[in-house]
Amino acid sequence: MPIATVNPANGETLKTYEAMGEEEIERRLQLAEATFRTYRTTSFEERARLLNRAAEVLDEAQQDIARVMTTEMGKPVKQARAEAAKCAKAMRWYAAHAEALLADEEPSQADVEDSGGSRARVVYRPLGPVLAVMPWNFPLWQVIRFAAPALMAGNVGLLKHASNVPQTALFLEDLFHQAGYTQGCFQTLLVGSGAIDDILRDERVKAATLTGSEPAGRAVASTAGDMVKKTVLELGGSDPYLVMPSADIDRAAQVAVTARVQNNGQSCIAAKRFIVHTDVYDRFAERFVAGMKALKVGDPLEEDTEVGPLSSEQGRSDLEELVDDARRSGASVLCGGERPDGPGWYYPPTVVADVTREMRIHREETFGPVATLYRAADLDEAVLIANDSPFGLSSNVWTRDEAEVDRCVRDLEAGGVFVNGMTASHPAFPFGGVKRSGYGRELSGHGIREFCNITTVWHGA
Known part of the structure; x- marks a missing residue:
């Protein structure tokens, strides 16, 4: 895949870039290693000052970088501005909380004495250069939610971004330089995916996300396993959205539309499988389909656009194949489902019902504005359908019954359960999944400790 900005609204190639050669990669690896030796000794106060300044620089650039993101991958420009604002918020959060999150921990004195020691503590030390392999769908947020905690922990970052968002990738490197970070603290590697294996095998790279x-994810995990290096993986998701009779059905249907089509439906944590109790199925379906039909699809640079194009022609083709396979296998398409005429990689908001386990759309992630709708006889069946997926990133549950909430928290196979609301990420809460959605956690204290050497310090009696 070429390293290039291709506008998904019209298919026009705007900029292309040459991949970095071996000499430039080597120079940057040397710089990362050398910079880490000094940056790791900086105080939390100094790291927080730099990260807060980076947040200010991002705020100042919000309008411009939002247009760049929209032009590179197609998200509505209002959502792009919100993404930039969210990144600045996360940087300020980690600047304010990192020192406390990584404070030394002291075991109880009774345990220390039982170990034969006089005192002990646990300290968190940085690992070194961390390689971040990041996707195009949230081209700022995915990077910042790694970079902010990694830099506050004293690590340095090497970014291999998706090849279709090179301008955003270069902006991120420049952002940290403008904020005053030493050049080697955060570097963008303009390379293709074929270069990842050699970079990860380099002894100077200590971990990967x-x-x-x-x-x-399998490729990176395999290489990292071979080299015995720490990894965090956040992979696909096919999040269930359960609706029970006690829920506010009108509100659940309204939020369901946003939960499905956020970021043009290209979000791992977007709700994708809508599992509705039979008693309220018809009412929910009517309102949900009406909401999907009412969305404005169009130029993502226009302020009132709600759904823009998919990021690539291949992405649209993959989504189209899932819908067509379901239709051929007996599913009902309640709205959408037909590729529009004209330029750009657009696909309409679509709702597919009467889905069976044999259909590809039941097993595979729909990465675009396509929802599948299921009828469940009761909560037992709803949970069964929800868990009948290789993925386990997050989940949504709509009910006013606390016993049902408790049951879902206990039994849903997911890294999150969001009750009477849609899944969202926030720097204070851990983010990640189970099953084929990956392992490890980003954000919160759990995320900042993922790339730390958790060190026991013990003193004899």
Whole structure:
């Protein structure tokens, strides 16, 4: 895949870039290693000052970088501005909380004495250069939610971004430089996916984090395992959205539309499988389909656009194949489902019902504005359908019954359960999944400790 900005609204190639050669990659690896030796000794106060300044720089650039993101991958420009604002918020959050999150921990004195010691503590030390392999769908947020905690922990970052968002990738490197970070603290590597293996095998790279597809995660995990290096993986998701009779059905249907089509439906944590109790199925379906039909699809640079194009022609083709396979196998398409005429990689908001386990759309992630609708006889069946997926990223549950909430928290196979609301990420809460959605956690204290050497310090009696 070429490293290029291709506008998904019209298919026009705007900029292309040459991949970095071996000499430039080597120079940057040397710089990362050398910079880490000094940056790791900086105080939390100094790291927080730099990260807060980076947030200010991002605020100042919000309008411009929002247009760049929209032009590179197609998200509505209002959502792009919101993404930039969210990144600045996360940087300020980690600047304010990192020192406390990584404070030394002291075991109880009774345990210390039982170990034969006089005192002990646990300290968190940085690992070194961390390779981040990041996707195009949230081209700022995915990077910042790694970079902010990693830099506050004293690590340095090497970014291999998706090849279709090179301008955003270069902006991120420049952002940290403008904020006053030493040049080697955060570097963008303009390379293709074929270069990842050699970079990860380099002894100077101490760990890796990847957000992306399951095949990409398997490749990085395999190499990292061979080299015995720490990894965090956030992979695909096919999140269930359960609606029970006690829920506010009108509100559940309204939020369901946003939960499905956020970021043009290209979000791992977008709700994708809508599992509705039979008693309220018809009412929910009517309102949900009406809401999907009412969305404005169009130029993502226009302020009132709600759904823009998919990021690539291949992405649209993959989504189209899932819908067509379901239709041929007996599913009902309640709205959408037909590729529009004209330029750009657009696909309409679509709702597919009467889905069976044999259909590809039941097993595979729909990465675009396509929802599947299921009828469940009771909560037992709803949970069964929800868990009948290889993925386990997050989940949504709509009910006013606390016993049903408790049951879902206990039994849903997911890294999150969001009750009477849609899944969202926030720097204070851990983010990640189970099953084929990956392992490890980003954000919160759990995320910042993922790339730390958790060190026991013990003193004899």
